[in-house]
Amino acid sequence: MFELVRMRDAVGIAPEFLDAEKGAVQDEINKKYANRVLDGVGLVVGLYNIERISNGIIHPGDGASHVTVEFLLIVFKPHIGEVLCGSITSSDGDGLYVSLGFFDDVQIPPSCLPSPSRFDEEEKCWVWEWNGNDMWLDHGQEIQFRVFSIEYGPRDLLSHRKPPPLAGASESSSAAPSTEVAAPAHVQPPMMITGYINEPGLGLVCWWR
């Protein structure tokens, strides 16, 4: 789930902190990186340690000392196939949404649910039909899933617009996509995990323990 990632960056230390340089550098790095997604890498939890600080350079007109720092960050960087655990926050026709507390953007699409499953419109909940029993995937429940894929970066908003329904369209007619936007475009989070639970041992923790 977590890895150490080596980085190099330039940091400015304001004049009032020059006598406690290392602490100031640590704080600057944490301010810049903590709780932020590094594109293609993962979510930064915090600084692990500083490996090297170069000599400071002071630019004319600027009292701050600029140093180049090499450091290690603790990063939430799950692997494909890794088993993680979170709680179900919401559900809709596109699947389940799961949060780990410190990371909220996990989606389990319908194709990754155990089969057969259906979406109950009234309860707004997915249900796995197993041996004639209804296994409800309730909100707030702890769920164990495997990482299927991880996507980074905001994508082109257009790719997330579903064609809005034509006024008066019946079920039998085919809906041609219109160029108008019917609903606000879905904003892609900086890091998005797609998970699956269609394997024994996965799904609600209470199913197996």
Added chain:
Amino acid sequence: MLTNYEVYELVSRDRADRVQKKQGDKQLHNLRVIQSQVIRHLEARGTNLESREFIRECFGRLKNEPYLLSSDEVLHIVNVLPKSAAEIHLLVSNCSERLSDEQVEEILELVSLQAPE
């Protein structure tokens, strides 16, 4: 790769240090948020019940005879802390060929982490 326990230790210690030094810099808000959220997640999983001895024992026993698990598999097990045979099968590839039912039970026993009395 770090075990969840190592991260739990690092983050809890850093947070305790900051609280003790009363470091209230507003700009470190993001750090405080992620630290408390990570700690809460790991405590809910039982990571706080682990210890360095526990991690050492797991790696020492599970990588050797008769289990012969890979480092990645042991890491996965100490992070997930499985409590059922089905979960062991998730974490060990070709499990039914490599481990007997008794060995699976032994692994579950090893990672069961009874809370200290």
